[in-house]
Amino acid sequence: MTNPTGAPAAPRISDTVHRRRWAILGALMLSLLIVVLDNSILNVAVKTISSPAPEGLGATQSQLEWAINAYTLVFAGLLFTAGLLGDRIGRKKVLLFGLAVFGVGSVLAAVSSSPAQLIAFRALMGLGGAFVMPATLAVLMNVFEREEQPKAIGIWAGGVGLAIAIGPITGGLLLEHFWWGSVFLVNVPVVIVALIAMVILVPDSRDPDPGHIDPVGVSLSVVGLVLLVYGIIRGGQLADFTAPSVLLTVLGGIAVLITFVVYERRSDHPAIDVTHFKNPAFSAAVAAIALVFFALMGVTFFSAFYMQSVRGYTALQSGLLLLPLAAAQMIFSPRARLVVERFGARAVCTAGMVLVAAGLGCFALFGADTPVWILEVVFFVMGAGMAHIMPPVTVSIMQALPREKAGSGSAINNTFRQVGGALGVAVLGSVLSAAYRNGMEGHLGAVPPGAREAAGESIEATLGIAGKLGPAGRALAGQADTAFLHAMHLTAAASAAVALLGAVVVVLFLPGRPQAARTRAEPTEAVSASATISED
Numbered sequence: 001m002t003n004p005t006g007a008p009a010a011p012r013i014s015d016t017v018h019r020r021r022w023a024i025l026g027a028l029m030l031s032l033l034i035v036v037l038d039n040s041i042l043n044v045a046v047k048t049i050s051s052p053a054p055e056g057l058g059a060t061q062s063q064l065e066w067a068i069n070a071y072t073l074v075f076a077g078l079l080f081t082a083g084l085l086g087d088r089i090g091r092k093k094v095l096l097f098g099l100a101v102f103g104v105g106s107v108l109a110a111v112s113s114s115p116a117q118l119i120a121f122r123a124l125m126g127l128g129g130a131f132v133m134p135a136t137l138a139v140l141m142n143v144f145e146r147e148e149q150p151k152a153i154g155i156w157a158g159g160v161g162l163a164i165a166i167g168p169i170t171g172g173l174l175l176e177h178f179w180w181g182s183v184f185l186v187n188v189p190v191v192i193v194a195l196i197a198m199v200i201l202v203p204d205s206r207d208p209d210p211g212h213i214d215p216v217g218v219s220l221s222v223v224g225l226v227l228l229v230y231g232i233i234r235g236g237q238l239a240d241f242t243a244p245s246v247l248l249t250v251l252g253g254i255a256v257l258i259t260f261v262v263y264e265r266r267s268d269h270p271a272i273d274v275t276h277f278k279n280p281a282f283s284a285a286v287a288a289i290a291l292v293f294f295a296l297m298g299v300t301f302f303s304a305f306y307m308q309s310v311r312g313y314t315a316l317q318s319g320l321l322l323l324p325l326a327a328a329q330m331i332f333s334p335r336a337r338l339v340v341e342r343f344g345a346r347a348v349c350t351a352g353m354v355l356v357a358a359g360l361g362c363f364a365l366f367g368a369d370t371p372v373w374i375l376e377v378v379f380f381v382m383g384a385g386m387a388h389i390m391p392p393v394t395v396s397i398m399q400a401l402p403r404e405k406a407g408s409g410s411a412i413n414n415t416f417r418q419v420g421g422a423l424g425v426a427v428l429g430s431v432l433s434a435a436y437r438n439g440m441e442g443h444l445g446a447v448p449p450g451a452r453e454a455a456g457e458s459i460e461a462t463l464g465i466a467g468k469l470g471p472a473g474r475a476l477a478g479q480a481d482t483a484f485l486h487a488m489h490l491t492a493a494a495s496a497a498v499a500l501l502g503a504v505v506v507v508l509f510l511p512g513r514p515q516a517a518r519t520r521a522e523p524t525e526a527v528s529a530s531a532t533i534s535e536d
Contacts, residue, residue: 083411098131172316328383
């Protein structure tokens with residue numbers, strides 16, 4: 001017996017699990033909370049971490065990008081293995097392991113004494129996160145029946161909005177009263193509560209016919225992604241993407257990733273089953289996730305500098321300014337399934353992509369004195385757009401596979417989301433860095449010769465030196481704001497273009513409303529029309 005997507009029908013959920021399914025979802029959302037919470041806190045803390053010691057670590061813009069990308073690259077590279085391992089030995093076991101590693105990595109990141117240590121411990125946190133994320137969605141698919149899965153996934157996606165709201169505000173409060181490492185240490189109590197909830201509530205599940213670990217495929221994916229993203233970041237540092245060191249690294253990464261795809265197609269135990277991508281709906285959903293996170297993560301990275309360095313808001317105020325983005329996701333994500341039932345996934349996701357693109361495009365028009373209410377409206381619009389993208393595409397991916405392969409499906413979903421986000425930070429961060437450096441050329445005459453190169457790398461570095469120059473620093477600070485706003489406008493325009501590309505992909509390949517849904521809707525509409533006529 002098969003379901004409408006062609007995947008085999010899954011057995012019914014046991015009565016015991018069915019009765020406590022919503023409590024289980026709450027426990028799963030705690031695990032989701034710490035992963036998203038950590039990244040949203042880090043986005044608020046980047047300004048503080050980039051400050052010289054003892055306030056921060058004196059991290060450069062490139063090191064800040066690697067603090068984010070070290071996590072996402074390890075996360076994405078190991079998701080395939082983590083998903084397969086969960087399907088094989090039990091998703092609950094994998095989830096508990098991931099939470100424990102994430103907690104240890106958080107403690108170590110909190111006590112880092114250099115940017116290099118922070119990057120290394122962020123990579124360890126990525127290892128833990130890789131075992132957490134696919135397991136949460138895989139467990140969800142195994143405790144809810146198919147008809148309730150869209151609602152549960154909508155609530156699960158709404159949890160991202162909750163974490164987005166809690167993260168920046170928590171980070172801002174911590175940075176106002178404690179040292180920067182507290183933004184990582186705050187993960188620990190959440191991890192402890194989540195571990196207890198998992199042990200008590202969450203049932204274990206596994207694939208009765210599991211696949212095998214694919215160390216060669218995983219190694220190829222990690223090496224390829226690291227080479228590709230490092231080359232892009234290096235191009236931004238040099239402000240020259242045609243430099244031999246940049247081209248060789250980028251082309252080497254692409255070659256390794258091509259080898260990865262060829263190997264996976266021929267392997268009898270692939271880390272990712274590439275035959276899934278023959279399904280246009282599956283491929284379009286995966287591409288939509290990658291593209292929208294590519295666009296959003298780059299903007300999230302520079303928006304912290306815009307709000308804090310250019311606008312002068314504190315870390316806490318910056319976190320509060322993101323509340324409309326989070327509120328929109330919390331409001332609309334659980335209800336997205338109702339809109340999809342009425343209009344179909346293609347129309348809903350296209351509208352969401354256009355809303356996100358419009359919000360990103362607005363950043364290309366922002367200045368140093370743009371009214372705050374406009375910024376808040378834009379964040380709300382972007383959140384509403386995201387809420388109508390993530391639940392439908394996640395449902396498309398997860399319901400295209402049998403329940404027994406939920407770990408693999410979740411791994412694919414999260415891998416492309418994280419890879420898209422990592423590349424977004426790398427590519428758009430490099431565009432921002434290169435444009436800023438070009439904007440500061442010829443304006444660093446008042447800076448001592450030995451500090452000019454560092455002063456032109458990021459707005460925070462420029463403002464730090466300008467503050468030491470007295471009256472001569474005012475002009476330098478003004479030019480820093482001008483150069484950053486120009487760089488932000490270019491980056492925002494590129495982000496909006498990527499989101500529009502995602503809309504095109506959705507329109508061309510994501511299926512519309514199923515015929516069955518249209519057939520059910522037509523009698524309802526006819527009855528409504530008849531009732532209206534009779535009332536007249």
